[in-house]
Amino acid sequence: MKVLKVSPHIYKLESWFLLKMSAWIVRDDDGVYIVDTGMEFMGKRILKEAEKLGKLKGILLTHGHSDHVGGLKKILDVKKVPVYVHKHEIKYMEGKEPFPGRKKAQSLVPPGLVQPPEESDGGALKNIGNLIPFHTPGHVVYYHEKDRVLISGDLFTSKKGQLKPPIAMFTANMEEAIESARIVKQLNPHIVSICHGDDVEEPHKQIDKYLAQI
Numbered sequence: 063m064k065v066l067k068v069s070p071h072i073y074k075l076e077s078w079f080l081l082k083m084s085a086w087i088v089r090d091d092d093g094v095y096i097v098d099t100g101m102e103f104m105g106k107r108i109l110k111e112a113e114k115l116g117k118l119k120g121i122l123l124t125h126g127h128s129d130h131v132g133g134l135k136k137i138l139d140v141k142k143v144p145v146y147v148h149k150h151e152i153k154y155m156e157g158k159e160p161f162p163g164r165k166k167a168q169s170l171v172p173p174g175l176v177q178p179p180e181e182s183d184g185g186a187l188k189n190i191g192n193l194i195p196f197h198t199p200g201h202v203v204y205y206h207e208k209d210r211v212l213i214s215g216d217l218f219t220s221k222k223g224q225l226k227p228p229i230a231m232f233t234a235n236m237e238e239a240i241e242s243a244r245i246v247k248q249l250n251p252h253i254v255s256i257c258h259g260d261d262v263e264e265p266h267k268q269i270d271k272y273l274a275q276i
């Protein structure tokens with residue numbers, strides 16, 4: 063597993079299993095958060111790297127697909143910490159309904175294990191540590207304001223420094239997914255950090271072209 067420093071507070075852990083698989087560790091004032099947990103075989107190592115940097119305070123998920131929640135059990139077997147994902151994803155992860163675009167329901171976590179981030183009165187998701195969650199359809203992305211890094215999970219892939227659409231096989235509604243990239247215009251991050259690809263710097267320079275695909 064490769065450990066890359068994305069920014070002063072954010073580390074990306076990269077593995078390969080047919081394609082690049084990543085998870086993130088985000089340092090806070092008094093501990094660390096893990097964002098996504100990769101495949102099952104990545105869980106132990108993610109926890110080890112996280113604990114080198116501080117006390118684990120919680121786990122945040124961008125969405126419920128198995129390549130993002132696979133390592134969860136291995137981590138929770140050792141550390142009991144809260145796990146957060148958007149409320150809309152929980153029914154799919156618990157196997158109550160199939161993920162959009164899939165035929166069969168798949169139970170990936172026991173009921174009650176994963177909780178939604180708190181919401182303010184206006185419905186916006188409250189910060190978890192220094193990360194601001196933003197919900198896009200089928201996804202949560204996490205923005206670190208100080209480092210200006212957008213942890214984007216599967217919202218994009220990339221090629222040679224260019225933002226590319228998410229993997230079609232794992233994307234229920236491609237038009238909606240591309241439209242969700244508008245969040246980059248709103249937040250203007252310095253870096254978009256990508257699960258199944260290399261990170262992209264200064265994404266504002268290419269976001270209009272990206273959005274013009276639809």
Ligand SMILES: [Zn+2]
Pocket residue numbers: 127129130216232257258
């Ligand atoms: Zn993925």
